Amino acid sequence: xxxxxxxxxxxxxxxxxxxxxxxxxxxxxxxxxxxxxxxxxxxxxxxxxxxxxxxxxxxxxxxxxxxxxxxxxxxxxxxxxxxxxxxxxxxxxxxxxxxxxxxxxxxxxxxxxxxxxxxxxxxxxxxxxxxxxxxxxxxxxxxxxxxxxxxxxxxxxxxxxxxxxxxxxxxxxxxxxxxxxxxxxxxxxxxxxxxxxxxxxxxxxxxxxxxxxxxxxxxxxxxxxxxxxxxxxxxxxxxxxxxxxxxxxxxxxxxxxxxxxxxxxxxxxxxxxxxxxxxxxxxxxxxxxxxxxxxxxxxxxxxxxxxxxxxxxxxxxxxxxxxxxxxxxxxxxxxxxxxxxxxxxxxxxxxxxxxxxxxxxxxxxxxxxxxxxxxxxxxxxxxxxxxxx
Numbered sequence: 368x369x370x371x372x373x374x375x376x377x378x379x380x381x382x383x384x385x386x387x388x389x390x391x392x393x394x395x396x397x398x399x400x401x402x403x404x405x406x407x408x409x410x411x412x413x414x415x416x417x418x419x420x421x422x423x424x425x426x427x428x429x430x431x432x433x434x435x436x437x438x439x440x441x442x443x444x445x446x447x448x449x450x451x452x453x454x455x456x457x458x459x460x461x462x463x464x465x466x467x468x469x470x471x472x473x474x475x476x477x478x479x480x481x482x483x484x485x486x487x488x489x490x491x492x493x494x495x496x497x498x499x500x501x502x503x504x505x506x507x508x509x510x511x512x513x514x515x516x517x518x519x520x521x522x523x524x525x526x527x528x529x530x531x532x533x534x535x536x537x538x539x540x541x542x543x544x545x546x547x548x549x550x551x552x553x554x555x556x557x558x559x560x561x562x563x564x565x566x567x568x569x570x571x572x573x574x575x576x577x578x579x580x581x582x583x584x585x586x587x588x589x590x591x592x593x594x595x596x597x598x599x600x601x602x603x604x605x606x607x608x609x610x611x612x613x614x615x616x617x618x619x620x621x622x623x624x625x626x627x628x629x630x631x632x633x634x635x636x637x638x639x640x641x642x643x644x645x646x647x648x649x650x651x652x653x654x655x656x657x658x659x660x661x662x663x664x665x666x667x668x669x670x671x672x673x674x675x676x677x678x679x680x681x682x683x684x685x686x687x688x689x690x691x692x693x694x695x696x697x698x699x700x701x702x703x704x705x706x707x708x709x710x711x712x713x714x715x716x717x718x719x720x721x722x723x724x725x726x727x728x729x730x731x732x733x734x735x736x737x738x739x740x741x742x743x744x745x746x747x748x749x750x751x752x753x754x755x756x
Contacts (some may be wrong), residue, residue, distance in 0.1 A: 571645025
């Protein structure tokens with residue numbers, strides 16, 4: 368039975384991981400589904416089906432997805448290679464495994480003198496460095512990548528939007544991270560930044576972590592002492608949207624009053640990011656996020672977005688609820704869901720015959736079987752509770 372290696376501590380750290388350069392919101396998705404009968408909801412993981420799904424996904428990446436140079440879908444940058452290599456590591460493949468060796472050797476060629484890890488001419492320097500830092504951190508049990516991680520940490524903090532970029536604390540962009548270059552910050556990339564900060568050894572008290580928390584709090588539809596911006600006043604549902612910066616935008620579109628619609632993947636990203644930054648469960652921000660999620664619990668779709676970004680959503684869903692630390696998630700109708708068992712069953716039934724996963728909706732590159740198989744393996748790595756917990 369395969370058990371994820373080096374699973375993060377259950378108490379308190381996402382991506383989700385949008386790669387597309389298209390930021391035009393889709394029209395708002397009106398979605399609804401009939402409640403699934405209780406008898407049809409799995410209450411425990413089937414170990415045999417879980418292991419088979421993991422093994423088939425791993426074999427797909429090793430035997431079909433990886434190129435001779437160690438990369439995965441390199442035409443889309445180095446991010447997909449990072450996601451796939453991390454997926455292998457989190458399912459027990461070691462730093463001596465040939466596929467991991469090739470993947471990491473490929474990623475090492477992108478380590479820069481400034482500490483960043485990104486391709487030549489990349490406009491995704493935050494995205495690529497943050498994801499690749501997670502890979503090196505996962506493979507760093509013996510400290511072999513300490514210097515790489517130190518460099519990545521310094522680089523990421525250096526390009527975070529703050530005073531060095533001419534932003535004051537009252538600016539909506541403050542504390543956030545974008546793809547890199549001069550792109551405005553967004554919640555998805557700030558989520559990756561927070562993941563990387565945690566992986567490189569920063570705790571909630573770290574200054575960069577707290578700056579990022581300021582930005583995350585402002586991307587929530589909740590008016591509070593942490594968020595006095597206009598969108599919180601127009602929508603108070605407690606969910607999260609894509610970005611408050613540059614005039615604000617939500618991939619799920621706008622409300623008639625100009626408010627920004629909350630949606631699933633960003634709400635889980637916001638929840639996880641707050642937990643990693645030290646926000647407690649009884650904080651109004653966490654309570655409001657859980658309230659929105661309890662009303663919009665779904666494994667059929669990315670709430671508010673339909674099937675767009677569905678596998679990014681699955682990964683972020685799993686990582687956020689693992690960080691939240693509850694084995695059962697109670698929805699607004701009073702039903703307690705074994706979210707691990709339910710997501711495992713959903714991913715098992717969506718897997719293709721060749722062991723891969725892919726989304727029919729190709730938005731955000733989710734038609735790429737390498738990317739989506741990487742997402743799925745990462746999601747699965749959070750679904751089996753740790754031994755002896």
